[in-house]
Amino acid sequence: MGYDGNLTPLFDCSCLPKRSAPYTEFFGQDIIAVSQFDRRRLAYIFQRADEMRDLVTHGGVSDLLRGYVLACLFYEPSTRTSASFIAAMHRLGGSVIPITQGVQFSSVSKGESLPDTIRVLEQYSDVIVLRHPDVGSAQVAADAASVPIINGGDGIGEHPTQALLDLFTIYEELGGVDGLKIAMVGDLRYGRTVHSLTRLLLQYDVSLRFVSPDTLRLPLNLMNTVIDSGTNVRETDSVYDVIGDADVLYVTRIQKERFSDTKAYDEVKDAYEITPALMRLAKERMVVMHPLPRVGEIHTAVDADPRAAYFRQVRNGMYIRMALLAAVLGQA
Amino acid sequence: MGYDGNLTPLFDCSCLPKRSAPYTEFFGQDIIAVSQFDRRRLAYIFQRADEMRDLVTHGGVSDLLRGYVLACLFYEPSTRTSASFIAAMHRLGGSVIPITQGVQFSSVSKGESLPDTIRVLEQYSDVIVLRHPDVGSAQVAADAASVPIINGGDGIGEHPTQALLDLFTIYEELGGVDGLKIAMVGDLRYGRTVHSLTRLLLQYDVSLRFVSPDTLRLPLNLMNTVIDSGTNVRETDSVYDVIGDADVLYVTRIQKERFSDTKAYDEVKDAYEITPALMRLAKERMVVMHPLPRVGEIHTAVDADPRAAYFRQVRNGMYIRMALLAAVLGQA
């Protein structure tokens, strides 16, 4: 059945640039949960993320991931997370299949299982970022896949790249993590990012302060884990108790839906808003962080304060994702 | 009206790398229907697709389509088909304008005709893949366009790249097509992929077996075409009649909507499911194919069987589309 004409070969494969993946720490691994990261592996990723910052900051253009294809499979929209991964891949010369809308209307609506969808997409791509509303779906995908899966958030489960970028921001802004007093403020009960960051921080010598209304306190089992770790920890319902000596103020979004009536919500909202007046009580060298989007938890007048780190935090997300993509593809 | 300042030219066009399109077999052609492909042209595309597989498998990075832009115009979502074309274009260094959602909300909702939309998009792109719910729309687009149109499925009409990847998979898995006994199983009445593949197979010396419930038999006119071609053909309603000596088992999705009641559907579903037990009756060298998505027609326990070719079939789709894109752009 061979072609009977005289077809000139398209490629001389021996002359083409090759993608090679030497053995590296994260090569071929899935990124599913923060529990995969000990201090050594965190330091590894942070050093790589630092190099990514240098690359971008100095206007360097790299082809580190040229020829690699990332599939962004988002079963629920997340403009921020998908944009961050897309930018990360592009800035390293790689390309992206964006499936960030309408997954539900296509194969999935025909009843295709997540493992099947993953097995199809891995035929086209070298790495897959999955965002899915169901807890545990990232692991289901990883079990099905032969390419690395990066968990871009699985419901109220994990969102490890967010936790990594949070910790990386503390590290970058303050030059390290050990010895810091870190206060988490707002909805500590449902705030997924608070839970993951807290777990990462337990590996360091830090003091933790949890500031929330009574109905939104840190879940019991996580609080017990913190206590059992021997970490210095206190809970309070007033941000004034921590503002004076906190090195980090990690503020989270308080959702109206968590309250039975608008009045209760408004009271809490006002009591926890970070304002310029409050910032005058804070140390000169400290940082305010927020996973964004915010809806009033931090007054916009704080944005100009050099201690406001939340937009730099966003940028760090891109560097962390550049580092992770390069790492699991064996290129970093 | 010329600029009065001293503008340094941006490009020295004589020094820039150039896209050139020497005369090649498929240069500038539209890919609308399987009837465009005789054995010679099939062999041509398959040889190119083979080269694409080599390229990807060996981790080679090619710029064959660098500087070319593909517009993916999808009037109905098809995650699989669009992802496959996007990956194909990226892996050859080209880029993509993805219009895979919301076409209906924009220009089209303002009443723009398909020919006008095509004439607009061809101003931006070098080739257009069209997915459209209406039979014949690909030809309408091709008539309007000066760039090549590739039919990515026009309703119950044609979906030629699917048929090509199906045939290519048989060719790759079994080393050829002549002499094979090929069984199509499931919904043969509405299954577009079965019809197109059957038409392609009539060009080869094959035996065909059509296995379906009575209400989902191959349409009369296609069956007559098969008979008139002199091809060895049989119909049956039992997969046990063919499993012993089939070289290819091409399984299709049976849709619940085709049945008047759930009980009738469940009976058929169970009777046609491909299971490990059934596979024990099959030849050692044969392949099971499925256009996917599946919803139970093939038990997941079959996935580990080396004869299960359906995910390799998906990957072949990318190679075929790489070959077609390069071919119609005069680069292969």
Next chain:
Amino acid sequence: MGYDGNLTPLFDCSCLPKRSAPYTEFFGQDIIAVSQFDRRRLAYIFQRADEMRDLVTHGGVSDLLRGYVLACLFYEPSTRTSASFIAAMHRLGGSVIPITQGVQFSSVSKGESLPDTIRVLEQYSDVIVLRHPDVGSAQVAADAASVPIINGGDGIGEHPTQALLDLFTIYEELGGVDGLKIAMVGDLRYGRTVHSLTRLLLQYDVSLRFVSPDTLRLPLNLMNTVIDSGTNVRETDSVYDVIGDADVLYVTRIQKERFSDTKAYDEVKDAYEITPALMRLAKERMVVMHPLPRVGEIHTAVDADPRAAYFRQVRNGMYIRMALLAAVLGQA
């Protein structure tokens, strides 16, 4: 907290290709409104757009914007405009974060403000194109952003790249603008493109003819601006008054919703349709333009007339956007 192992640096930044942005006319500027463009700056952009045409026409492949990332932030769908910007970026070697659907479902639905969304996106990207339904939103975004914002249309406000491509088309088709008689036909009351183009044309020595039904005449204040400029101008309700000596016929879409009853709409529609019969009354060297999409204002039989410039006009949009993107990024 440094990594204790021996990590080989990924990049030798001194050896990487660098993006540099020498001072150029438009470097770092936002493109918000046509009032930013005087004749000198128009000539600048047009000369660059001409070079872009040469590049594309001669099949040249450029890496002028390699390493740059464009964020396409579309709060309302506009297939045409987003496709044009995406193609423009790709053809210069840059990459795109497409946020063209579903913005409303993600961060924004959580109550994020436009300035916050912009401040997040600029962490990932080097330039942002914004399409938004609210007048003035492009300026709001520009005030928040540290990267250039290009207005891709803000409601009934401005859509400057459309006006630039319209003027560029006149310039390219007829070799200049001074001395021309330009007729605008159709809905001159609500047609945003007519208003912007008219403002740009007042900088040139042109004669203007406004042809519309009485209910869709040019707004009073714009008409007064035209009169005050000393430009030769006339209004009429018959296209026959202008067809004989117009150099440009700029036709716009007449929307059914503007009329109280279907009969009134149909009468107007028929009276203003550009047909081959009408074109026989026009000069041999003139051009018919339309911002598209059309829904019957220009008969498709006119498409083959060499004076029909509306699809070339679309392509000019890509060249203009290539020029603008390169210019605000300091590369042109």
